Amino acid sequence: MTETASRPTLEAVAARAGVSRATVSRVVNGGDGVREPLVERVRRAVEELGYVPNQAARSLVTKRHDAIAVVIAEPETRVFADPFFALQLRGISKELTAHDNQLVLLLTEGRDDHARVARYLAGGHVDGALVFSLHLDDPLPGLIQGAGVPTVFGGRPGWSDGTRDVVYVDSDNRGGAREAVRLLAGLGRTRIAHITGPLDQTSAADRLDGYREVMGVDDPRLVVESDFTPGGAERAMRELLDRCPDLDAVFAANDLAASGALRVLRERGRRVPEDVAVVGFDDLLPVAEQSDPPLTTVRQDIEEMGRIMARLLLRRLDRRVAEEATGGVVLPTTLVRRASA
């Protein structure tokens, strides 16, 4: 049992089964057009030798890899702290697995990693890429497009002026925000504040737009830019309360931010929802249901988004030259009513 006991090759299997390499190859790849007795013999030889095809050799000729890269342009800490990515990945993973594709996760922390990721993608390790969490001035999408790898984006890319040829999947961020704010307004709240996400991401910008559409007049004191994290939202909430002590509602750009806001409101002695009503965005169960009080929020089906992204990409890879289904898929959101508003 030497360490260097190199794996058996097609050749070895062929020899053992007493057939040609071509026949073994056929059997291994489904076995169409090979007569039953031979199939059986080859199968046994494969079994006995513990043969596993060498993917490098296969890819070299087929130019397929049956692997898809998922590129997340956020530091690990954030990726893992935010259940959003977990759900998205779950959806992707399920869809890819169902189609016998391997998921390869590439995390890029900072610009230094960009070149490395671009090289990896261009190096032909994967058939396509699913790319997330882009910021407005991010050079990554350019690099990726340059790598010539079919790509589907998660979230509407900021630089997509309709001119570029991009495929993306997104939630109806603007519509969801409108619903949230309308609910608060319908509750009779008049000083509705908004804690935004990082505005260089379209999801945050779109939610702000939705908020503004319903608010009509825009009181700048009621809007604070934040970063989708609980800590950032705490700071934002404090600032809002200082600026505008009589505010009676808060629409937070995501659930994590809402939970931060809740903490500050409690600390400052405001009752939720009596004094201040709060609405979040995402409906991340562990956050929304566990928070005190449970969070009223805008639900987006995150897992489904992941699944759709994967599906779109796989379809694109299939129909080779066929219709390049371009553009965006926008999924609806729904309001989930709990105790906070």
Add this chain to the structure above:
Amino acid sequence: MTETASRPTLEAVAARAGVSRATVSRVVNGGDGVREPLVERVRRAVEELGYVPNQAARSLVTKRHDAIAVVIAEPETRVFADPFFALQLRGISKELTAHDNQLVLLLTEGRDDHARVARYLAGGHVDGALVFSLHLDDPLPGLIQGAGVPTVFGGRPGWSDGTRDVVYVDSDNRGGAREAVRLLAGLGRTRIAHITGPLDQTSAADRLDGYREVMGVDDPRLVVESDFTPGGAERAMRELLDRCPDLDAVFAANDLAASGALRVLRERGRRVPEDVAVVGFDDLLPVAEQSDPPLTTVRQDIEEMGRIMARLLLRRLDRRVAEEATGGVVLPTTLVRRASA
């Protein structure tokens, strides 16, 4: 700009630069032993053509992939909910990146995925594997060893009887637990309960052992098996309080569990640490520092563990046949004193 504009090959670069393929290959791989003017000419040709080496072809001959698989045998939801993995991955990622290796993350949710992962590993996509979170009866390690891929395990594998040839990195779980319980005992606490992790994982079993070593006599009413999650710990804490209303301290097997315990204690009106002192394990900052009161806990350097795992694996891959450094690396823990005990 056709979709099928296949990437340029070495051949093309060679032709353009007016040299042989071998020379281009040398330049692309560092350029040793090629005279400056030629290097320059080749570089330019590479640039102009946008040449990127085909990794499949390269791997086919070198048998190297410069990629390492990280296999996590937990469902996505848990992997992403527990910052433990994030930190570990961060350490791994840094180390691999520093050595120009790509990290490929494989998540296995349930037995169905095992075969797929084994196939991937055996298929020669990666040079080695880093494997985590194994359970006692897990068939995965067997499959992986069968795949013949050099592997380093995260955490002491349960089936390592010293007979198997395994390399692993672990924290001193037993020693850390002892320290925790000794602290509580030193505080004059006499009824010290323990909320364990899933006992089919060695980390949980080792912490229980440490607890028992210090406790001496073992009151079974004071120990409840749980699962490393806040929810599980809440149930466990309730049971402990019901069984043993006069308990005055709790050692939780990790910080997440400690946070669940704290919640129940508050709900039941016990003051921490006055009535019940609490100690956790891990020292996950977001959990330990944010909890109320801040958590006294056993710190393990999780990121460092990841880094060491990667380093061990890379070294093993380097010194080809050399000394097969076998066995475990056990990292020390330190007690971090905050308010909960």
Add this chain to the structure above:
DNA sequence: GTGAAAGCGCTAACAA
């Protein structure tokens, strides 16, 4: 239905 043979794009002896 099966086999022979020609590469896929690259590296690594070995010659020159």
Add this chain to the structure above:
DNA sequence: TTGTTAGCGCTTTCAC
């Protein structure tokens, strides 16, 4: 120092 050549292990025409 540079080029020539022989594969790496597999798929895929193309004959048989």
